[in-house]
Amino acid sequence: MNIDVVFTAQTCSKERVKGKNAVVIDVLRFTSVVAAAMANGAKGIVPFLSVEGAEQYRKDSTEEILLGGERACNKIPGFDFGNSPLEYTPEAVEGKLIGITTTNGTVAIGNAAEATALYALSLLNLQAVVDRLLDGGEDVVIVCSGTLARFALEDGLCAGAAIARLMADTTCELSDSAYLLSTFYEQNKGTLKAVLSRSVHARRLLRLGYTEDLDYCCTVDKFDVVPVLNKGMLMRL
């Protein structure tokens, strides 16, 4: 299995993912939200690049639509949820369709959509997605969303964790970026939360008071869900 890693959403080209399985990571916090919402029974999550796109989706739908996401880390006026996975409780999301727009994660989904299959990965559903990739056996491109077009350490750490688990089960040929992140994970796997908390984005969330979110997003293998993109909607596999 060939494994490649793209460092930011913006540098994920169609050519890079074509014919491969893509995995999108935005640990803080979009793909953690996706894992939590799916595990708590959401019927589907539709990612949007703009607030207007999400609002239009709600307007055009005959079914009840909830909206979530963030701008500058905070909830968007008129939306039902922010970008905290703690908000997406079973009571709030079970059986519901949710439109979400975020600054980084939904951009990565859009840019990687040409892949053979696209899965949303966070630490919360690490093993579930890894098992799916091992079942498929195709080459894998891991797309780290990053923050405002810059590499985000927390996404790199999650990518490294996925690579380590893939390597434990199959023979892998790593690109330079994949090798870099696999060694970074091996070096830091004993202190995941400490390393993750030093990232620029984690420190910003902590300053804004999202301490519980950070703890939650550092939890490994909390959920056994594989969110897969199907005609523009993330659904439980």
Place this chain on the structure above:
Amino acid sequence: MNIDVVFTAQTCSKERVKGKNAVVIDVLRFTSVVAAAMANGAKGIVPFLSVEGAEQYRKDSTEEILLGGERACNKIPGFDFGNSPLEYTPEAVEGKLIGITTTNGTVAIGNAAEATALYALSLLNLQAVVDRLLDGGEDVVIVCSGTLARFALEDGLCAGAAIARLMADTTCELSDSAYLLSTFYEQNKGTLKAVLSRSVHARRLLRLGYTEDLDYCCTVDKFDVVPVLNKGMLMRL
């Protein structure tokens, strides 16, 4: 001192380098060529994006111009040198002006040219450039050239080495990418050549027979030269 790292030439935006000191790295082999040619007495090196640009420079000049560089790792027909630092001997380059075009390194120089000052760094002239950055004291952006728009491990290792030396002498605030590469270097500094040789680009050069080039480019602090960009020409500071 704030330190940031850009992973590939293509992702180096004007905004990212503006008001900062930029350091361009292309260990295999453009910035190693620059360090060797400068140390061996070349008067100046002008980077070009295209073969035609370099040829036009020679045509338009009243002075003798030598041309160097590569396409697909090999020498360009009609040029005086390929992209091997071993070719740029004192006998060949002393007092000469050289136009060079390569696939990755000259792209990085072009994209980082808006920086306050731009230096060319390789392992060959590591401490010389680090000393210059410490003298300046301004924020630093390290631009890894990469290979065909992908991250190259050898450039990341050299970036990490520079960061480690800067951190030894001054207080540094690292971006997530800078932190990742500084820890990667710390982990691998005892086996630099072995790690560098596993990069995708190093393996390609080895397959093509450039074994001596690889040995040469892995030499740390061979030269005490600081190549700086001045009106489009790299010159010895």
